Every structure is written in structure tokens, then in C-alpha cells.
Amino acid sequence: MTEIPFERYDSEFELLTQQVQGKISKVDAGFADSDLKYCHGLLSQCDDLLKQMQIEARTVDNADDKKNFLQKVRACKAKLANLRDDYNSAKTSVERQALLGGDLESGGQSRSGSKQKDRLLQANEQISRQNDTLDRARRVMAETEETAMEITSELGRNREKIQSSHQRVRDVSGLTNQARRIVQSMSRREVQQKLMIYAVGALLVLAIIVIIYSMGR
Numbered sequence: 001m002t003e004i005p006f007e008r009y010d011s012e013f014e015l016l017t018q019q020v021q022g023k024i025s026k027v028d029a030g031f032a033d034s035d036l037k038y039c040h041g042l043l044s045q046c047d048d049l050l051k052q053m054q055i056e057a058r059t060v061d062n063a064d065d066k067k068n069f070l071q072k073v074r075a076c077k078a079k080l081a082n083l084r085d086d087y088n089s090a091k092t093s094v095e096r097q098a099l100l101g102g103d104l105e106s107g108g109q110s111r112s113g114s115k116q117k118d119r120l121l122q123a124n125e126q127i128s129r130q131n132d133t134l135d136r137a138r139r140v141m142a143e144t145e146e147t148a149m150e151i152t153s154e155l156g157r158n159r160e161k162i163q164s165s166h167q168r169v170r171d172v173s174g175l176t177n178q179a180r181r182i183v184q185s186m187s188r189r190e191v192q193q194k195l196m197i198y199a200v201g202a203l204l205v206l207a208i209i210v211i212i213y214s215m216g217r
Contacts, residue, residue, distance in 0.1 A: 006056040006069055013049045013076055016042050020083055024090045036094060039087050046080050 020042045023035050050073065057069035 004056075006053055006060075006072075009049050009053045009056065010072065010076070013046055013053070016046050016049070017079060017083055020046075020087065024083075024086050033094065036087075036091055039090075043080070043084060043087060046083075050076055050080065 020039050023039050026035075053069070053076065054073050057066060057073055060066040060069060
């Protein structure tokens with residue numbers, strides 16, 4: 001059986017997320033800056049795959065399949081959001097370990113330098129929280145856009161149904177007008193036939209009168 005594009009994208013998405021999870025799970029066992037960059041690239045690929053999955057889901061003709069695919073897309077979005085949160089936590093942990101490690105290696109460092117590192121840690125944590133807030137805002141915007149597109153699609157289908165109903169109404173109105181014209185034509189013929197009958201009857205009566213008058217003379 002030929003694999004449809006949505007299923008292929010879904011399989012690739014699952015594979016990439018598993019790789020990211022595998023890397024993040026090793027954050028306490030030598031998780032390096034290169035691993036952060038690698039995970040970031042994988043997450044970007046997941047975003048691209050989700051966009052493709054969403055496009056494929058919206059172009060499906062079967063209503064049931066379309067509904068199932070869109071539900072799958074929403075589930076993948078939620079999974080990716082959680083995975084991105086784990087990545088941000090791992091990134092913060094790595095940056096904190098790097099700063100603390102530098103502090104331990106330079107044991108003779110002044111107290112002002114230690115305070116500076118504390119400020120850097122706080123700044124990193126604040127930036128991480130801000131990034132989390134931005135990520136949540138992006139997810140809300142993406143979900144809002146998806147909902148709006150679904151509503152637009154539904155309105156388009158309803159518009160087609162309304163236009164089809166209007167066309168059927170116009171067709172019925174046309175048939176009704178045609179039937180009315182036929183009835184009117186039949187009514188006119190009936191009146192004409194009655195007038196002809198009355199005229200023939202009048203001529204017959206007149207002829208009888210003339211005959212009777214002629215015989216009386």
C-alpha cells in the first residue's frame with residue numbers, strides 16, 4: 001500500500017522527536033553546546049514537518065480522514081511544545097553548569113566576579129522564561145490561525161451549500177413559472193373553446209328560428 005504524504009511526515013516527526021528526547025535525557029551526562037545546536041536544528045525540522053502535515057490534512061477530501069489528521073496535528077503540536085520546554089530547561093541547565101564550572105576553576109576569583117556570574121545566571125533564567133513566554137505566544141497564535149482557517153474552510157463549504165440551495169430554488173421557481181404559463185395558456189384555450197361553442201350554439205338557434213319562420217310563411 002502506498003504511503004500517503006501525511007503518514008510519511010508523521011513518521012519523520014516521530015523519529016526526530018525521539019532523537020531530541022534521547023539527547024535531552026543525557027543533559028546531566030556530558031550534554032554539550034553542540035548538542036544544544038543539534039537539538040535546535042531538529043526542533044526546527046519538526047516545525048517544518050508540522051506545517052506540511054497541516055497543509056496535507058487540510059487538502060484531504062474525506063471529512064473523517066481530515067478530522068483525524070487535524071487531531072493528529074494538534075497532538076503533535078502539543079508534543080513539540082512540551083519537548084521545546086524540555087529543551088529550554090536543558091539549555092538553561094547547560095549554561096548554568098558552564099558558568100558554575102568556570103567559577104570553580106578560578107577559585108581565587110574575587111567576590112565581585114562571583115556576583116557578576118550570579119547576575120548572569122539570573123539574566124539567563126529571565127531570558128529563558130521570556131523565550132518560554134514567546135514560544136507559548138507563538139503556539140497560541142498558530143492554534144488561533146489554525147482555528148481561523150478551519151472556520152474559513154467551514155464557511156466556504158456552507159457558502160457552497162447556500163449557493164447550491166439558491167440554485168435549486170431558482171430552478172424550482174423557473175419550473176413554477178413555466179407551469180403557471182402552461183396553466184394560463186390552457187385556461188385561454190378553454191375560454192376560446194367555450195366562446196366557439198357558444199357561437200356555434202347561437203348560430204344553430206338562429207338557423208332554427210329562421211327555418212321555423214320560413215315554414216310559417
